[in-house]
């Protein structure tokens with residue numbers, strides 16, 4: 306005797322969905338939107354409310370597997386008992402928060418006095434990690450802005466907040482300064498923008514070649530800083546040299 310099978314009940318589909326790791330769901334949304342999800346990309350718009358907490362649980366589980374494979378007795382070693390959770394929290398909520406949270410809100414003030422003089426902010430301390438080994442990158446950043454009468458003025462602290470958001474992702478220094486320059490350019494639309502970053506890369510100091518002293522310096526020049534050699538010289542001369 307033939308039987309008519311019932312259609313898949315809704316609660317079964319929901320149960321299937323429950324079993325899908327939250328990282329897979331987020332990744333599918335990013336792909337469906339045709340976006341990149343490189344280490345230094347921000348994916349906040351693809352994360353739904355409550356999912357970051359579930360992602361934390363997922364990363365904790367995977368981190369525990371790494372500790373197990375490193376043959377560390379996390380069950381009996383009181384120092385590492387909660388390390389998987391700590392590392393997951395550190396990655397998602399602290400050192401890589403710039404991937405998972407939206408850009409900081411920036412208060413803009415009109416340039417009422419029509420200022421068009423060079424403004425420099427720095428040194429801003431920057432903290433990041435290299436995309437290759439996830440080792441810390443610690444350094445300093447100087448930002449020079451040449452406003453025009455239409456440029457909105459943003460609070461000084463906001464340069465540091467924007468830098469923190471961009472650096473709070475696995476980065477390489479060359480891409481980090483370009484991402485930050487693009488962001489500041491987009492927010493303030495100045496006539497010129499100059500960035501100089503100098504940083505120590507722990508992947509070269511703590512491991513690898515174990516060179517404690519070398520630093521990487523790089524710069525991005527936009528607008529009038531590119532065209533006007535005197536302005537560029539003035540900016541560079543005002544940045545204090547390291548002793």
Ligand SMILES: Nc1nc2c(ncn2[C@@H]2O[C@H](COP(=O)(O)OP(=O)(O)OP(=O)(O)O)[C@@H](O)[C@H]2O)c(=O)[nH]1
Nearest residue numbers: 435436437476477478479506508509512513514521
């Ligand atoms: N260009 C650039 N390179 C970086 C940055 N941070 C780290 N690196 C380098 O990236 C390289 C990592 O790639 P690999 O050569 O595949 O890694 P590895 O074999 O572990 O290299 P070693 O560090 O030499 O032991 C290393 O030379 C790092 O020093 C950065 O911000 N920019």
